[in-house]
Amino acid sequence: MICIDLEASGLARESYPIEIAWKCTETGAFDSFLINPESVPDWQYWDEFAEELHGIEPELLQQEGISAEQACIRLNRALKGREVISDALEYDGFWLRRLFNACDIQPGFHLVGLEAVLSAEERIQYQFIARSQFRRHRALQDVEDLILAIAAARSGVVS
Known part of the structure; x- marks a missing residue:
């Protein structure tokens, strides 16, 4: 299983991935x-509230x-042909499209949501676990938390 997370300049339509x-x-x-x-001339939007969240x-x-x-290029080399899991499919998908479209490159991997690895009941447990995590958002820590939360939801353990 491969999990991914993105941090962005904000949540608006003009936002773009930064991590x-x-x-x-x-x-x-x-x-x-x-x-x-x-590196992308039209990536100008910056939300100070988002900056407070990710730092x-x-x-x-x-x-x-x-x-x-x-x-x-780095993502395509590492993830070529793989299914990659996001717990925020709509947002992460939007920012990945912004990234790849800005470079006129096609992604070589397929982004999927939690339904690819969790049942409906497990997704409810996952949401409970994810909501209990209060911290600064950084992509690698979020990926680690995502993996742990998926494992906990699959095992039926809710902390």
Whole structure:
């Protein structure tokens, strides 16, 4: 199972991805990186409330972020042909489309929601577990939490 999470510049239609992380539970392989929005001219939108949630400042993206094109290539190399699970399919799907469309590259993997790995009852348990997590949102930590919450929901253990 491979899980993914994205952090973004905000929740508006003009928002774009700024951080992506994924992890494979079978191998332990993972990746996490920031994206420099300066690599895409029309990525100007910034929501200060979103910044408060993830704690990523624009200056950090400029200093440590990779280009949008590098992000697409890196994701496609690592996830080629795989099914990748998101617990926020609508949002993560939107931001991945924004990323790949900005570079005119097709994603080489398929994004799916929790229904791919959890029954309806398990998804309810997952939602309960996920709501109990109060912390700063960063993509890699969110992926780790997603994997743990899926495992807990599958086992019927709700903490």
